[in-house]
Amino acid sequence: MQLTQNFKLPSLYLRVAIGSAYLWEVADRLGVLGAHGRPHVGWGDWPHFVDYARQVMSFLPASVIPALATLATIGEAVFGFLILIGLFTRQAAIGSGILGFCFALAMAISFGIESPLGYSVFTLSAASILLASLPSYAWSIDSLLSHQKINKQLSIYQDKNGVETV
Secondary structure, eight states: OHHHHHTHHHHHHHHHHHHHHHHHHHHHHTTTTOOTTSTTOSOOSHHHHHHHHHHHTTTSOGGGHHHHHHHHHHHHHHHHHHHHHTSSHHHHHHHHHHHHHHHHHHHHHHHOTHHHHHTTHHHHHHHHHHHHHSSOOTTSHHHHHHHHHHHHHHHHHHHHTTOOOO
């Protein structure tokens, strides 16, 4: 029990850091954070993001880049949201780890190893894998659903065995 207690805050911190990072990037490429060229805006719109994706995946056929950019964005939005709210956390964290690792490899191939290291993309991938390996996720929908399931099973057990509840 003590081990689980020690992971409550780090688990929440990992979820917030990973989830918000993904959602921030998705918001940027969809123009929510402002127009391209504004301070603290990386892409500002979809066309600028797709241009960047072409650079990152320069070793792939140009015709597949828009589809892969779309899939990556959908993955980041879904994984980010699920991790942030703590629903299907383990599965979303595994997907996030794989997506981050693929992105880091693509950056390393196209720009050199210093790019994914400098932007901490391997770190995001590793943090996601670490999150997936934690035993539980405090303050999450997963935790709430788990407690409800346990309470329901306990209630069924008590009913079957004639145990009175107070």
